[in-house]
Amino acid sequence: MKTITRIATDVGWLPVSFTNVYFVGRPGGKWVLVDAGLPNSAHEIIDAAEARFGAGSRPESIILTHGHRDHSGSALALAENWGVPIYAHRLEIPFLTGKSPYPPADPTVGGATAFLSRFLPRSTPNLERYIRELEPSKVPGATNWKWIATPGHSPGHIVLFRNSDRILIAGDAIVTANMDSWSGLISGTQQLSRPPTPFTIDWPAARASVKEMAKLKPNVIGCGHGVPISDPALPERMHAFAANFRAPRRGRYVRRAARADENGIVDLPPAPFDPVPLATAAALLFLGVAVGSGYLDEQKKG
Ligand SMILES: [Zn+2]
Numbered sequence: 001m002k003t004i005t006r007i008a009t010d011v012g013w014l015p016v017s018f019t020n021v022y023f024v025g026r027p028g029g030k031w032v033l034v035d036a037g038l039p040n041s042a043h044e045i046i047d048a049a050e051a052r053f054g055a056g057s058r059p060e061s062i063i064l065t066h067g068h069r070d071h072s073g074s075a076l077a078l079a080e081n082w083g084v085p086i087y088a089h090r091l092e093i094p095f096l097t098g099k100s101p102y103p104p105a106d107p108t109v110g111g112a113t114a115f116l117s118r119f120l121p122r123s124t125p126n127l128e129r130y131i132r133e134l135e136p137s138k139v140p141g142a143t144n145w146k147w148i149a150t151p152g153h154s155p156g157h158i159v160l161f162r163n164s165d166r167i168l169i170a171g172d173a174i175v176t177a178n179m180d181s182w183s184g185l186i187s188g189t190q191q192l193s194r195p196p197t198p199f200t201i202d203w204p205a206a207r208a209s210v211k212e213m214a215k216l217k218p219n220v221i222g223c224g225h226g227v228p229i230s231d232p233a234l235p236e237r238m239h240a241f242a243a244n245f246r247a248p249r250r251g252r253y254v255r256r257a258a259r260a261d262e263n264g265i266v267d268l269p270p271a272p273f274d275p276v277p278l279a280t281a282a283a284l285l286f287l288g289v290a291v292g293s294g295y296l297d298e299q300k301k302g
């Protein structure tokens with residue numbers, strides 16, 4: 001079983017597959033779960049939580065930094081198991097109640113995650129029975145923490161921050177692994193990096209959000225992807241990262257952002273030409289023709 005790693009006295013980090021979840025609170029006291037991992041991660045999260053907080057322990061709430069499938073996938077199973085509410089920003093709720101799909105990923109933006117995004121399902125769970133809107137600045141179940149709207153990666157993205165020890169739980173508003181490079185994705189080398197590119201739908205907003213986070217001067221950053229960073233020089237590193245922040249050179253959402261409101265998608269830039277599915281389709285067509293004509297049977301016999 002994977003165990004929770006402490007990144008502050010009362011903040012635990014658990015990587016579940018390629019997404020991170022965080023546990024905020026002390027054993028014996030109230031705690032909350034931040035993000036809920038991919039689908040089918042509930043058991044892993046519950047086991048780790050019970051190892052830290054005791055058998056049968058349950059959080060006050062589940063807080064979602066945003067609703068992408070890799071962060072909300074096990075939210076329903078966990079909420080049902082624990083009987084607790086799930087909180088998200090108002091602008092994220094239409095994507096979690098079946099009202100609207102997320103803007104589609106842009107596989108043409110370039111890089112490793114963009115390539116892989118072609119093969120990831122777009123659907124998100126319907127959390128209607130458990131989802132609640134976050135009230136201004138309050139984090140239910142976690143006193144001394146505040147949430148800050150950090151749109152760009154998704155319309156209702158939030159980060160959590162505690163001023164006393166300057167710890168930032170940043171979701172995908174920034175990540176600590178270079179997900180655009182295959183080596184960065186595989187090695188997991190710690191590196192402040194822009195939000196996962198194919199899923200980021202508003203780059204000027206994403207940049208403004210990074211600037212907001214840099215102003216917080218965090219000492220510790222735990223993100224949705226990558227190993228958390230704790231470094232006395234982190235405020236300067238964040239400052240430099242924000243100053244040099246670059247959107248990708250090209251991509252569906254680079255020139256023009258997607259727009260959304262409390263009902264979901266309002267406006268999308270036109271779909272880009274993606275040659276890869278075409279190549280895949282051509283290969284399948286060839287295979288279909290080959291099977292249909294008995295070409296492969298002939299080959300087998302030969
Ligand atoms: Zn995301």
Ligand SMILES: [Zn+2]
Pocket residue numbers: 019068070071172196224225
């Ligand atoms: Zn993510």
